[in-house]
Amino acid sequence: MIHHNSDLIFRLPHVYNWGGGFDLSPDGRSVVFMWNITGHWELYLLPIDQSAPPRALTAGPDSKLFPRFSPDGARVAFLQDQNGDEEYDVHVLDLATGAVINLMPDTPEGLNEWLRWSPDGQWIYYASNREKDFATYAVGVADGSIRRLSHHAASDIMAEPSPDGRYLAVTAQSRGQDNAIYVIDLNTGEEHQLGREYSLADAASPDWSPDSRRLAFVSADHGMSDIGLYDLDTRRIDWLTSGDHEYYAPVWSPRGHRLVYQAHRVGNIDLVHHDLVAGPIFLPLPPGLCNQTHFTPDGQRLIFSHASADRVPDIWQISLIDHSAQPLTQSMPADIDRTQWVQPRHLWYPSLDAGVSVPALLYAPRALPADARPPAIVYVHGGPTGQHENDWYPAVQDFVQRGYVVICPNYRGSTGYGKAFREANRFDLGRGDTNDCAAAADFLAREG
Template structure:
């Protein structure tokens, strides 16, 4: 659909249509599973929505995106999620692959996800939902529809694993800060602390939810209690544990193979490597790119692979088995660079260099804040580089992948030293000869953009996508657990820290914005609601400050639909060409 465009501007020449179209059409897979006969079923973008497919046929044609398929053994069916218009209110669906019939399992407009089948009872699953409060762990009887709450922790459930006999569940309570493991005994209906070390995090999940973490070999998880980095540890059923592998690098999403090896992801700059620990020796399966959704199936290691040239293929032991997100235009792989921030702190970054002399510089701030800039296909960055811009993507204070101390450096200081790291990135580009430097980003990167153009004089233009405008209203209006996480990162509630909330909110600095600004928003965004962008745009309009506003009625927290992507990329590149 066409977004609302509240301004008329003179544009420079649009980027080549074929280049933009090719990147916008590269969606990649959104989950996959393998049936007993060896067929891979995966979610792929088709004519406006994600549908379940195999190499030979499309299995679904439903309303909304159908994603994250999981094979249900004993029921000979597929469990999947349905999301309409980016609202992130996932229905659970059961799909018959033979008849292609779709039966709703849970369709109650809550966020229902991270579903895993019981290891011995095919008619039971566990899942995570916000149906009662934050994110809690539940079990569901697929025959009678009975839902039972299982977790009691106040912290959100971010990952879990079934015991091999199905009598217990171990789960991760908490996101990135002070997360702990808890144990649920289904027979005794008890939820007890399991592994909880002070000033550290015990974790299953980064993206893969604790899949395959409990086997007869023990419970595999990560802890940064001893070294400050997420190291591999193995626990028994009583909570006693020992480190299994430590090398001073953050690791994520460990799981067992059937023969007792451990497959995990390891942070290496902008890459998430797929690695395997066997008899004390570590080998690397996939060295480059952002790799997620790891599954050990029939002894093989499958994963979703993203790189600067693909939006998300499925690979098996480094070999592509589903090619869904490849692009056939030239893209640029970034260089790993570092620069010094205001206090001498070294900041790692990815530097994208165009062919020929750059026409300007841009700093790309990542979301999160607990994330980083990964070596994956970033359609806006690639098009900007194709248009002649040099783009720097820094991992500022608070980013993942560099240990606990660096990740927690932005606690109670959002929009403080991390913002100064981003401003230092602009100075790095100017030292490289870029006279005019812009700033862009989405989610937390959008927030950094708004702070960068309002609270500093470090940038000549900015483009914010789904950026936080007012911390107080975001904490009030964002989805339950997200508001709680944000308040924790800010060091307190709005009532407890009123001055900090005001000082670190972009809406405070609207009067100081004296450079052009592009604001992009999805109307269905459950994380940074549309009301945030409306506050900003109203204030910019009242003050006659130069800005553009794109509102997509059928998008959530980001821009997904192909037609919308084309408009978003084209407008963003034209905006920076005109301003820089």
Template sequence: MVKIAPYGTWTSPIGAADAAAAGGGLHWVDLHRGRVWWAEGRPAQDGRVALVRDGQDLLPPPWNVRNRVHEYGGRPWVVLDTPDGERVAFTNWDDQRVYLFDPDDPDPVPISPEPDRRHGIRYADLTAGPAGEVWCVRETVTGDARTDVRRDLVALPVDGSAPRVLAASHHFMTGPRLSPDGTHVAWIGWNHPDMPWDGTELCVAEVGSDTHRVLAGGPREAVCQVEWEGRELLALTDPDGWWNLFRISLDGAKKNLAPCPEELGGPMWRLGNRWFAALDQGRYLVLRSGALAVLDERSGTVTDVEVDLPVWQAHLAVHGGVVVSGAAGPREEATVVTLDLSTGELTRLTEHPASLPPADYLPVPRERVFTGPEGQDVPAYVYPPTNPGFAGPDDERPPYVVHVHGGPTGRSVAALDVDIAYFTSRGIGVVSVNYGGSTGYGRAFRERLREQWGVVDVNDCAAVAQALADEGTADGARLGIRGGSAGGWTSAASMTSVKTYRCGMVAFPILDLRGWTGDGGETHDFESRYVEGLVGAWPETADRYAERSPSNRVDRLNGPVLLLQGLEDEICPPEQADRFVAALDGTGIPHAYLTFEGEQHGFRKAESIVAALEAELSFYGQVFGFVPAGVPVLELRT
């Protein structure tokens, strides 16, 4: 029997611990000699990342297969064929060194030098080079400032002897690839102030040469993946505004294999993603805005693969017509799968947590397109309150929270997020907005945010929230906004510039744009000039930086805020949140500030995830006027 109860008070079998159990995530799925490998987050083990082969853990705690390159990390392991047999090289979080071990008798030994300072040398994007070498990106800390970093592409001999430099062409580099005949090496590079989705260069050089040529890319073209095909290169790049697959010869001739207004690539937030993989002559597996598809060069077409999991991770690997990757759906979190393309048989290699509730407690998002303030399309996913045991009173509309994805060069997808289900199963609706600047819709949509961060994102999210209220889907007096990282920026910027929301949850945020410049010194090197494209040239537009920063607008705050912050965060360090809260204290505006020891950018430990979610639910209850069941009361201060 369905019980009628106020929204927000519904009881739910989805606890914060269930969200924590689902919060580890899958990383870097791959194949080697027909066996499936992947990395997997373990919230219950202090958030470490485990290495798994065919479902079996290979390294016990405290080994943590993760690295700090660009602070977001990159591909942290590779399987090698050596004269002594199969070996695995991996990066370990604790010291950031590269280790080697026999997967059948694990006893890792370091093969990279010990740095002079903790985490002073880091490695990522590990790939197999010539016999006896691991090719990768090396990041070296050169001083005490967060931007004092140098990068090289290096070869690490597996015997632990001295590394050799392959290339040092740009401030940022990734993807070293040796041609099949061993004569050329290709890679991708870019420099400040560009981000890798703004402009990169595809470089090629003869092995042993100190000079290279640029075959593709530039200030307004971003190559995001490159692989060899014989003596030619295959590259995902966007000279026409969409990431398409090109064949590029060594003399620079280019051919788009299937011209289409579709995104077949994505932003290089982490190094080592694979958005395409070769199937057979003239056919390639690709991701069309995250959905699995086959590109046929002969017909020039891109055709979706019929499969019940619509969201695929950029870890594509293929062997004998069988694709391996991570995939997810509206009621299924990311799982490692194999798909036989000849039969359509899909096999799941990882299981969901046993505690995951029945499917009827999990919201199925409705993909909608709203109209923004200037008439533009704003895509979003609407997650209505969903609980088979409860319904709201006829005269009440549910509270809704706008979820803002990070990046801001990122996107929301239609995959199960147990954090969202935690709220919707209690009667709180959620809408996840792909505001201007999001990926998956081409360069023009992405560049709507150029110099407009804190304006376009704020206005697009507010337009969606207001539309839900105007149509009667949401209670217009009980709208909130939540986000982490760049989403935390938009949440804070919204709370200090529009009147749409009653409250905001702000996690590990950017709050002071001045501090996020290279001069400001409060962020890491990779993103230290990101804001120049998002806000404007620095320091020429310093007034714009000051005007938009929530840290300078505390007096305009429109309602209560909850701030969450990891104390070891090098991307959005706690200094900015500390200052914001200090300015809030004594204003009379209800707020709370929770900090988490041992957490970096985003929370990995189960206890942190639980505490954060329960605090957020209590926060909404106090602001929206309901008493949620079964969570501690969050103390708000003024």
């Protein structure tokens, strides 16, 4: 066992866990993923049956990011910048030869951190600000030609092509903290906003059904982030969830009769397996943050990333038959005892403003004497629109190992607790949210 070492804990390698960090091959036999075992992000290939160890696909001084398999599984597209300038170029790697082509050398504009292939493999979709506002573009794989595809006023974040190749579902920032989904007919260029007939204010995270006729999406219009199903022909919306939790990131099964999505519960991001006939069940997984979910082509397993307070991010799989689950990657060195790290406790405490309760995660050293008053730290997350989840935070574990109690407030403006709470610091930045964080220190002093 290696005892506490600050340098070590901050250098522990892990898989990228926050969206776009890995992709499942079309045949379901392998994953390509971002791994920082060398000290920065490189791409690796791993067979799902673990018949071989991860194989490095890239090398060099610059990080390679957000890999996506081509529809035939023969190539991988990824983003790469130069010397950390965040002016990403789109690259394509041939898996058979190892040759890499830069489709967009010396890109002068900014690109959002995602890529998608067209189903015919001829184009790669991305969002950039090459014409001032962020819009969706396509770059030709054969010749590097660029086409603009979206023409609405909102600022594009990402796009999902329909399996039949006819449509793009584009998520864009629309008004305030709301998003909108624009469905673009690539044959005609016509765009329509999902749910406009119902005055839907917020929609994001679209995922196409296998027949390209329905979109699963997320909306906070009912107060919490809920999962809806949008019928492309009738423009009808059916709601799968009803606001008991915040739900995110729906993914269709290969046959289109089930979905998987995330649920925020007391600081954890759990997975829900929803059969459209039998209903939803929460999958039995360790507490933590489950993300980046993919169905295998046979629909019998999920491949996803998982991290928690005592587990660095890795790629996992779970059987949808018997619910057995295990990691596919093993980023944590074998000689490290992860039981030295502590899981947080979710709690609420009163803010300095009357009538306001603040959610938080509390980390405490394991062996505190009953009469001890240990030093404490209020650890404030960034954003401001974000949240502190049961994820891997090496700084928090370092503090706890040194004997500190750490409280991580999800102050007003944080996600995970409904739209009203998320927007509670709009036009009030630095007052209410600061009061929430200051009250965390009072809470610790009061509770000892």
